[in-house]
Amino acid sequence: MAAQMPVVEATFGAAPTFEFPEGEAPKGLKVVELVEGDGPVVRRGDQVTVNYEGIVWGGDKPFDSSFARHQPATFGIGVGQVIRGWDQTVPGHNVGSRLLVSIPPEYGYGRNGMPAAGIGGDDTLVFVIDIISTR
Numbered sequence: 737m738a739a740q741m742p743v744v745e746a747t748f749g750a751a752p753t754f755e756f757p758e759g760e761a762p763k764g765l766k767v768v769e770l771v772e773g774d775g776p777v778v779r780r781g782d783q784v785t786v787n788y789e790g791i792v793w794g795g796d797k798p799f800d801s802s803f804a805r806h807q808p809a810t811f812g813i814g815v816g817q818v819i820r821g822w823d824q825t826v827p828g829h830n831v832g833s834r835l836l837v838s839i840p841p842e843y844g845y846g847r848n849g850m851p852a853a854g855i856g857g858d859d860t861l862v863f864v865i866d867i868i869s870t871r
Contacts, residue, residue: 739757739759739760739761739762739763740757740759740762741757741762741766741768741836741838741862742754742755742756742757742836742862743755743757744770744836744864746864747771747834748771748832748834748866749787749866750803751789751801751803751804752789752803752864754791754862754864756793756794761793761794761838761840761860761862762838762860763840764840765821765824765825765837765838765839765840765843766837766838767825767835767836767837767838768835768836768837769829769833769834769835770834770835770836770864771832771833771834772830772832772833773829773830773831773832773833773834773867774830774832775830775831775832775867775869775870776830776831776870777828777829777830777870778813778826778827778828778829778830778831778867778870779814779827779828779870780813780814780815780823780827781812781813781814781815782812782813782814782827782870782871783810783811783812783813783870783871784810784811784812784813784826784867784869784870785808785809785810785867785868785869785870786802786808786809786810786826786865786866786867786868787802787803787808787809787865787866787868788800788801788802788803788809788863788864788865788866789801789802789803789804789863789864790861790862790863791861791862791863792854792855792856792859792860792861792862793838793859793860793861793862799850799853799854799855800853808868813826813827813870814826814827819839819843819844819845819861820842820843820844821837821839821840821843821844821861821863822837822839822863822865824843825837825839826865826867829867830867831867831868831869831870832867833866833867834864834865834866834867835863835864835865835866835867836862836863836864837862837863837864837865838860838861838862839860839861839862839863840860841857841858841859841860844859844860844861845857845861
C-alpha cells in the first residue's frame with residue numbers, strides 16, 4: 737500500500753494543523769494541491785511570496801512558520817534560494833493555491849539535516865505552502 741499524505745485542516749491564509757497517517761512517509765517528492773488558485777502561474781526564476789509552515793514527518797510542532805511570524809516570505813523559486821523540494825514543486829502552480837508537499841531528505845536539508853531546527857538527516861519534511869503572489 738502506498739504511503740498516505742497527512743490530513744491538513746485550515747483554509748488558505750490560516751495556519752494549518754497536521755494529522756499524520758500511520759506508517760512511513762511517502763518516498764520521493766509528493767505534492768497535493770489542497771486549494772487550486774486562479775492567479776498567474778508561478779514559473780522558475782520568479783520572485784514568489786508565500787506563507788508556509790514546515791514540520792518533520794510525524795512531528796507535533798512546526799520547525800518553521802511564516803504564519804506564526806505574521807510575515808510572508810519572498811524569494812526566487814527554481815534558482816537555488818530555497819531547498820530543492822520547493823524549487824521542484826512550487827513552479828507550475830497558480831497564485832492562490834495551497835500546496836501540501838512531502839519532501840524527502842535528499843530534496844530537503846540532506847544527510848546533515850538542520851540540527852538547530854530539530855531536523856535530522858533522515859527526516860522527511862512536510863510543508864503547507866500558500867502562494868500569495870509571483871512576479
